[in-house]
Amino acid sequence: MVEATPLWEVFIRPRNGLSHRHVGSLHAADEVMALQAARDVYTRRGEGTSIWVVPSLAITASDPDHADEMFEPTADKIYRHPTFYEIPEEVGHM
Amino acid sequence: MYSQGLIGADGRTEEDAAFLAAFQARIDAEEKIEPKDAMPEGYRRTLVRQIGQHAHSEIVGMLPEGNWITRAPSLRRKAALLAKVQDEGGHGLYLYSAAETLGVSREQMTEELLSGKAKYSSIFNYPTLSWADIGIIGWLVDGAAIMNQIPLCRCSFGPYARAMIRVCKEESFHQRQGYEIVMTLMRGTEAQKAMAQDALDRWWWPALMMFGPHDSESAHSEQSMAWKIKRFSNDALRQKFIDATVPQAEFLGLKVPDPDMVWDAGLNDGQGGYRHGPIDWDEFWRVVKGGGVMNRDRIRARRKAWEDGAWVREAARAHALKRAARKVAAE
Ligand SMILES: [Fe+2]
Numbered sequence: 001m002v003e004a005t006p007l008w009e010v011f012i013r014p015r016n017g018l019s020h021r022h023v024g025s026l027h028a029a030d031e032v033m034a035l036q037a038a039r040d041v042y043t044r045r046g047e048g049t050s051i052w053v054v055p056s057l058a059i060t061a062s063d064p065d066h067a068d069e070m071f072e073p074t075a076d077k078i079y080r081h082p083t084f085y086e087i088p089e090e091v092g093h094m
Numbered sequence: 095m096y097s098q099g100l101i102g103a104d105g106r107t108e109e110d111a112a113f114l115a116a117f118q119a120r121i122d123a124e125e126k127i128e129p130k131d132a133m134p135e136g137y138r139r140t141l142v143r144q145i146g147q148h149a150h151s152e153i154v155g156m157l158p159e160g161n162w163i164t165r166a167p168s169l170r171r172k173a174a175l176l177a178k179v180q181d182e183g184g185h186g187l188y189l190y191s192a193a194e195t196l197g198v199s200r201e202q203m204t205e206e207l208l209s210g211k212a213k214y215s216s217i218f219n220y221p222t223l224s225w226a227d228i229g230i231i232g233w234l235v236d237g238a239a240i241m242n243q244i245p246l247c248r249c250s251f252g253p254y255a256r257a258m259i260r261v262c263k264e265e266s267f268h269q270r271q272g273y274e275i276v277m278t279l280m281r282g283t284e285a286q287k288a289m290a291q292d293a294l295d296r297w298w299w300p301a302l303m304m305f306g307p308h309d310s311e312s313a314h315s316e317q318s319m320a321w322k323i324k325r326f327s328n329d330a331l332r333q334k335f336i337d338a339t340v341p342q343a344e345f346l347g348l349k350v351p352d353p354d355m356v357w358d359a360g361l362n363d364g365q366g367g368y369r370h371g372p373i374d375w376d377e378f379w380r381v382v383k384g385g386g387v388m389n390r391d392r393i394r395a396r397r398k399a400w401e402d403g404a405w406v407r408e409a410a411r412a413h414a415l416k417r418a419a420r421k422v423a424a425e
């Protein structure tokens with residue numbers, strides 16, 4: 001059996017002013033090689049100005065099987081949205 | 095490049111009817127399925143196999159063209175070919191990482207390729223005999239791959255669809271550089287024109303085979319269509335490819351090597367299209383099953399690359415451990 005090389009998640013900032021976005025993953029022995037590989041694999045055509053690599057093991061994710069309980073409480077809080085409040089038209093845009 | 099109609103898909107699945115119906119409802123609503131979502135085992139298995147075959151095809155696909163990098167006729171052609179082959183390596187990596195989200199490991203996929211257990215597109219088991227082959231491959235093989243891959247951008251499985259969007263963006267240069275090579279040859283000497291025609295004669299039928307067996311012969315494709323892994327049938331995509339390619343060949347002054355090819359006004363729901371002659375499926379299956387000219391060579395080259403790279407992987411790991419230990423000591 002071959003020994004596994006660690007997996008990294010790659011995030012790229014397309015240009016200043018935008019957030020880093022997840023673009024995929026890759027295998028690399030350490031963070032230095034992960035960054036170099038990320039540049040070669042994910043930015044061959046100027047797709048970014050900054051790269052983050054994060055060990056996949058370091059990510060804690062919510063469980064999709066519990067997505068209902070997790071996100072349900074927001075569904076009935078319609079008073080969090082501006083359209084919940086009635087402002088007469090004469091007042092104009094608010 | 096280069097996905098091919100999936101070889102040996104098996105969409106059988108054992109879940110109860112209510113689970114399958116709920117899953118189908120999500121698919122029908124055009125919801126994307128993400129890796130950790132509940133999914134039928136058959137859906138997962140089909141995708142692991144299809145994405146794996148697709149990834150292997152990108153990686154093995156580097157070999158026939160890599161063969162010509164050092165012999166490209168000019169620096170411009172060499173730089174373009176090098177960039178194309180590097181892209182194909184990138185495509186393989188995007189796809190492996192999409193497959194890994196389904197729980198299969200990279201090591202396992204690599205082992206399956208090297209042992210000959212995993213399949214890849216039959217087109218790469220043909221040899222690249224002349225420089226014209228490089229032009230024809232870009233034009234036809236990448237062209238066929240684009241036809242296959244554009245609908246995959248809307249595949250129901252999120253990571254595969256996202257990988258395909260990146261891949262499709264990069265493919266268009268591959269096809270254009272190929273067509274430009276052929277065009278240059280067709281403006282050249284008689285010998286150069288003959289070289290281009292010879293390459294087309296050899297690659298035309300294998301390119302049509304890239305779309306996979308006829309719909310009537312591809313047993314599992316209905317389930318893949320229902321799950322929206324696949325959006326068009328093998329024959330529909332093949333027809334689209336032929337209709338797009340024949341006029342491009344005419345423009346170049348090349349002749350498609352199919353004596354039975356005729357314009358049929360009844361094809362494509364009455365819009366007309368080119369009806370092709372019979373495809374030699376015995377050849378297709380022979381090549382898929384390992385009987386092509388280059389099958390052994392391709393796997394031997396991949397194995398050599400893997401074995402020759404072993405010390406690099408070991409050294410990188412040892413270096414990483416040493417750096418990590420030094421970091422801990424310094425804290
Ligand atoms: Fe590709």
Ligand SMILES: [Fe+2]
Binds near residue numbers: 236265268
């Ligand atoms: Fe390509």
